[in-house]
Amino acid sequence: MARKLLLEHINVPGIHTFDVYRQKGGYRSVEKALKTMSTDDVVEEVKKSGLRGRGGAGFPTGMKWSFLAKPEGKARYLVCNADESEPGTFKDRHLMTYLPHLLIEGMIVSSYALGAATSFIYVRGEMMPQIRILEKAIAEAKNAGFLGKNILGSGYDLELHVQPGGGAYICGEETALIESLEGKRGNPRIKPPFPAISGLYGCPTVVNNVESIAAVVPIINDGGDEYAKIGIGRSTGTKLISASGNLNKPGIYEIDLGLPVEEFIYSDEYCGGIANGKRLKAVVAGGSSVPILPANLILKTLTGESRLMSYESLAEGGFQSGSMMGSGGFIAFDEDQCxxxxxxxxxxxxxxxxxxxxxxxxxxxxxxxxxxxxxxxxxxxxxxxxxxxxxxxxxxxxxxxxxxxxxxxxxxxxxxxxxxxxxxxxxxxxxxxxxxxxxxxxxxxxxxxxxxx
Amino acid sequence: MSEKVKVTIDGITVEVEPGTSILNAARQIGGDIVPPAMCYYSKLEGSGGKCRTCLVKVSKGSEKDPRPMPKLVASCRTGVMDGMEVENITSPEVIEARKGVVEMLLINHPLDCPICDQAGECHLQDLSYEHGVEKTRYEFERRTFDKIDIGDKIQLHMTRCILCYRCVYVADQITNNRVHGVLGRGDASEISTYIEKAIDNDFSGNVIDVCPVGALTDRTFRFKNRVWFTKPVDAHRDCPTCKGEVTLWYKGEEVLRVTGRKDQFGEVADFICNTCRFETKKTSDWVIEGPRHIAKTSVISSNHYEMAKPLDVIKHNPILIEANKEEFERATKI
Structure with a gap:
């Protein structure tokens, strides 16, 4: 069983409350970052970890942070993209429902790294229960002095807001999300300028996926190098996979990147094979927008190597015979699906x-x-x-x-x-x-x- | 004053101000290499990037970073860099993509040019002649809407709309109180006023001029005539609200319609007010300046001033008499 970084304590009763979460070692990364590290140290640590954006594109998070423009006298914003609406992906909802404090902890550390004094969590409008959970968790964190003015006596101020989304899939696109957050119609902006230069209210903005921000917590706790040891090649760390379709055990799994697809589908530790004793016909590996692959191509690449759950291996073969990691929405189809x-x-x-x-x-x-x-x-x-x-x-x-x-x-x-x-x-x-x-x-x-x- | 940057478009190099878009750099060169633009309008801030007809290939990013851009870019919204090399009509990839975009624009367009007031000065019509195919591959019912009267002077025929958003930007920028915008999403989106409220503003008529197709038309000109039967004449008047510089469109003795002065890219020089556009349609209201220059390739210029029975307005204006002679000679030569 691989070590879990994000979902380690998910089964602890009451983990959604501040007290239990704190007992289990929560908010350690905030203490560590704010008291012992400079903002550049945090960015450097994330860069070292090799963490790649978990929302779909897989762009290195540390790199994205370092692109953020830092003009004098202009606010900078961190926006968490929780507008998860890709068919087949439901990992962020799970994370926010059961571990809201993990996201908030990640938001505090990330905001500190970027020098943002106001940060937003843009939650899909349909996820009203999660919005309430997050708001409650933010209130608890504020009460405990982890949000608001002068956090932990470090002199760093942070306000965290939850914004219900506009009710459209397109609002998950980062510039459309910014438009929607500004209160406009959620149409994507024409790039350039990129949000890192001119985003929310014309200020430099970073938009990150929920899981990317949550992954910052173990990175700061254990160090970027430690995180980079997990995984394979440039796909470091663990990834949440939302497994659905005709599987024996559909659900959310935290895997080490580099796990063979075959093991993921058939091992009892993960999905436990195809339901009702049927055979696998096809797989959509990363949410509805990535290319679908037939069973033979998802298990083995054209060169005969077994395909792994990693950004590179899933994409091997390009669009001819490969797919993409995407947001990790793993949909399996059995022989009876059309x-x-x-x-x-x-x-x-x-x-x-x-x-x-x-x-x-x-x-x-x-x-x-x-x-x-x-x-x-x-x-x-x-x-x-x-x-x-x-x-x-x-x-x-x-x-x-x-x-x-x-x-x-x-x-x-x-x-x-x-x-x-x-x-x-x-x-x-x-x-x-x-x-x-x-x-x-x-x-x-x-x-x-x-x-x- | 910053230094000018060099950009090469289809092998022609031009020096432009930094920050100029590729499209505007191409317009400075002029000719066939100018990408078509259905949604970009230089006078409307923020317009462009939507119709995708102006896609070009950037084969060399800049002198500093010579990597080509991975995708085709919208030339109206991409700034030039020093040493940039752009391929427009020399790239088969661009032509193919543009064909695709034109096809997409046409699948829900009614193609009712024979009864459309815009025919003859319609950008979509030009575009489909240049890049379209003769037969559609779309075999489904087209999107249709009822015609809506926005006020008593403007009619909105959404069926023809290509959703370029230009009129929305006009409403945003020219008028101080916006009452229309885009409702709905995807191919169900439509330009609409809030519960068919009339647009009540001195400059609302400009939405007709900026519309690249026949979706917004002048109700005072509706079905009066085809544009190629009318004669454009530049004129001005002393107008308290706008600059008062317009183009009058004559048929016989009558001024059928008044528009802003459109340049070769279909953009007006100055926005005009509704009084100039709708209310003052007598020759006596105006000081005639001379004939409006229309590109020879345009169908509008096929109609020459009649020499045998010159209009009253021509008989009394020496400049027009001269222009009339020249055009008549040219026409008889052909």
Whole structure:
């Protein structure tokens, strides 16, 4: 059993209260950082840890912090992105529900490192219980002197606010989140300028995911070097994975990065295999926006090595045969699931959530959804497949924010890997309505590279 | 005064002020290499970046950092760097992406050009002639809306709208009390006033001029004529609210409509007030300056001043008589 850094005390009764959390060693990192470290030391420690953004893009957190502009006389802000709404991802909600003080502790240390006197936690509007939990926890922390004026006598002041989100997936995009936080319509801004230069209210701003901020706590407690020992290569530390789908034990798992995917799915310590004794057909490895992979490609890379749960290994093979770590929303599909229907479902989500600001995403997501709907309900044509690929190409990379890419990748990858199933939907429309295509050869061992060439 | 920076667009080098956008640098060069812009409007702060028709490829970031940019960038909102190299029409990738964007813009557009007042001066029409395909691949019902009258002078026909947000920026910046904006999300978003409230402002008519398509039209001009049958003439008057410099559009003796003076990129020189635009439509209200120069490629210039039966306004104005002669000669040569 790997060592848990974030979820260590999650099963302790009453851990959501300040007293129990403090007894279990909570807020040690605040004491350590504020009393013994300079702000640059904290940033340096996070840089050393190699922590990468846990929200999806995987950008090194320490690097992001060091990019923050520090002009004289301008406030700086830290915003925690808790607008978790990616289908398949639910780790932040779990963390906020059971360990609100871990997030607050991380927020205090991170704000101190960035020199922010006011910080925000932007929580998805639908997560009203979590908002209340956080507000209560903030009040407790303030009461204990960890927030407010002159924290622990260090002279550092910090106000922490919880902001309920605007009710849109797009508000999880960092610039849209800032717009929404300012009270405007949550449309992504056109970059540059990046938030590190001009973000919230035109001031330098850092936006970090809940899990990234929580991970700062063990980094400061044990040191960045210690944290960097966990994991593999440039994927250091532990990661929360929200496992869902046809698994025996779906749920939140904290894994050491570098765990083989096969072990994650089949080991009893983690997901415990596919439910009802069925076989694995496909996996979406990092939340709905990453490319879907068939069973054989998720377990092994094209070169025959087993695929690991790490930023690099999941992305190996690029978009041809790889996927992405994303936000860690691990969705498994068994042999009875229909990939066409799933792709349509994802695409329906992106159609609904497109902000409508830039043309390719606004029009393209709707178009793809309609074509996929037609395919799923037996009215598709063979030419639709190429049309979908072409439309997804026209969206990808041409939009203001990554939502366009996120809408295009699942469709493009599903057609790339599951073309047979899509074609079957066209050629056997009546069958497609009544039964599923099944597993076909998606779980077959990959042919050896030399056999192909 | 800071030093000028050098930028190369499609192999043509130009020196511009630092902070200029790629699009504006291209406009300084002019000609075919200017990326089309449906949403950017230089007079409206914050506009641009939305329609994605002005995408270009930056093949060399700058002298200091020569790495190319990984994605195509919106030229209207990307600043130039010293030594930057940009590919617009020389890059097949850009042309392909632009084709894609035009297709996306057209899938929900009604293509009712034969009955649209904007036809002939519509940017989307130009764009689809240049980059569009002859046949749509979109086989679903198009998005439609009911026509809404915003006040008694402006009509909003959302079905034609491409959501460039220009009119929203006008409402933000020209008028002091904004009553319209974007409602809804994704392809269900629409420009709308709050419960069809009339836009009540001296400068509200400018939303018609900034609209790149026929979504916002002048109700006093609606269905009166095609723009290529009307003659643009520059004129001015002493207006207490605005500069009073406009273009009058003549058909016969009548002034059919009044607009701001649009340059070659379709942007008005000065915003005009509603009195100039809607109320003063008699020749006697105006001091005629001369014919408005229209690009030869425009369909509007296909209509020459009639020599056989010159208009009254032409007969009495020596400048117009001269211009008329020249245009008539050119037309007869063709």
């Amino acid at each position: 990939i066409v229907r799933n792709t349509w479902n994802f695409s329906r989500f992106y159609h609904h959530e497109s902000c409508g600001q830039c043309s390719p995403c606004r029009e393209g997501t709707g178009w793809m959804e309609k074509v996929l709907h037609r395919l799923e309900y037996g009215h598709g044509k063979m030419s639709d497949l190429d049309l979908l690929v072409d439309v997804s190409k026209k969206i990808e990379g041409n939009t203001i924010c990554p939502l366009g890419d996120a809408a295009a990748w699942p469709v493009a990858s599903a057609i790339r890997h599951f073309r047979d199933e899509f074609e079957w939907h066209v050629t056997n429309p009546s069958d497609a309505l009544n039964r599923n295509y099944g597993i076909a050869n998606y779980a077959d061992p990959l042919p050896k590279l030399e056999e192909i060439s």
